[in-house]
Amino acid sequence: MILISCGDGDASSHEHKRGDGILLSVLGKNDRVTNDIKKTVRIHKVPGYCLGHDLVYKGAEVLHGIEDFIMDKADVRVSDEEVNEFGDDAMKYLKKQFVFVKRGRKKDALDKIFSDLLRTREEPSDIHYQLHYVDDTMMNAFTVGGHVFITTGIVREAGSVSAVASILGHEIAHNECGHIKSIIRRMKVAKIAGKSKWGEWGLILQNFIFPSYNQPNEVEADLYGMDMCYAAGFDPREVIYFWEKLSRREYDEGDWAGRFVRSHPYSKARAVCLKKYLKNQYGLE
Numbered sequence: 097m098i099l100i101s102c103g104d105g106d107a108s109s110h111e112h113k114r115g116d117g118i119l120l121s122v123l124g125k126n127d128r129v130t131n132d133i134k135k136t137v138r139i140h141k142v143p144g145y146c147l148g149h150d151l152v153y154k155g156a157e158v159l160h161g162i163e164d165f166i167m168d169k170a171d172v173r174v175s176d177e178e179v180n181e182f183g184d185d186a187m188k189y190l191k192k193q194f195v196f197v198k199r200g201r202k203k204d205a206l207d208k209i210f211s212d213l214l215r216t217r218e219e220p221s222d223i224h225y226q227l228h229y230v231d232d233t234m235m236n237a238f239t240v241g242g243h244v245f246i247t248t249g250i251v252r253e254a255g256s257v258s259a260v261a262s263i264l265g266h267e268i269a270h271n272e273c274g275h276i277k278s279i280i281r282r283m284k285v286a287k288i289a290g291k292s293k294w295g296e297w298g299l300i301l302q303n304f305i306f307p308s309y310n311q312p313n314e315v316e317a318d319l320y321g322m323d324m325c326y327a328a329g330f331d332p333r334e335v336i337y338f339w340e341k342l343s344r345r346e347y348d349e350g351d352w353a354g355r356f357v358r359s360h361p362y363s364k365a366r367a368v369c370l371k372k373y374l375k376n377q378y379g380l381e
Contacts, residue, residue: 122201125256127331142315146369172284174277176222182280183241197229209261213268216327223271239267254338262335265321273320275313318366319373333380339367
């Protein structure tokens with residue numbers, strides 16, 4: 097069992113940190129790191145080395161830009177309060193669809209990681225966050241407004257505290273980078289009709305549980321999540337091992353048609369991008 101490294105301090109402080117280490121280790125290897133970064137670095141544009149000359153990525157980026165232009169021309173805006181309202185309304189539906197783990201050492205550990213990540217935001221939104229631990233073997237994490245969901249399946253597969261932190265940071269990033277607002281903007285423009293003012297929940301939530309933010313947004317969320325992870329004292333390199341492990345289960349990455357219909361980049365591509373980013377941004381290898 098690896099405990100959190102402690103600096104100078106009184107006995108009670110030392111015991112508190114040691115307790116955190118024991119608590120966090122229930123999620124896998126506890127690999128928290130020490131660094132002097134206090135705030136996140138806002139990602140304004142995905143670095144070129146993460147997209148390269150891939151026509152799939154670049155095509156998605158162009159389409160995303162066209163969509164934003166149309167939304168701006170239509171003067172469609174979404175406030176943080178609307179994101180909160182949307183998430184709360186969705187939660188009423190989702191509570192009936194999932195089984196939640198409401199207490200226990202793993203839930204406590206996840207709550208602590210989540211709280212540590214949120215504290216690193218340099219310019220935090222007014223989105224209200226809440227973490228939900230879903231008892232499901234499916235490997236997934238997603239966010240609906242400020243309600244962030246992570247399954248027991250992906251926590252088990254992650255294998256380390258820092259990998260879990262990066263996954264949670266990725267979901268927070270979808271809010272902080274405005275990706276959730278973009279989905280709600282599309283819904284407002286389309287004026288979806290259904291059983292609630294937002295539309296038919298079963299159809300709407302497919303965009304969140306099986307997200308279609310587009311691949312550049314997924315890369316942006318990966319990088320912003322990495323910044324949060326490192327600033328909170330986790331080792332962001334751990335999630336690279338996670339993506340490399342998952343990449344061995346995926347189809348041929350040379351199939352560009354497959355990439356075109358995917359909402360997420362292939363795991364190997366994510367691992368390569370993150371390796372380059374950590375080396376360029378923080379000197380980590």
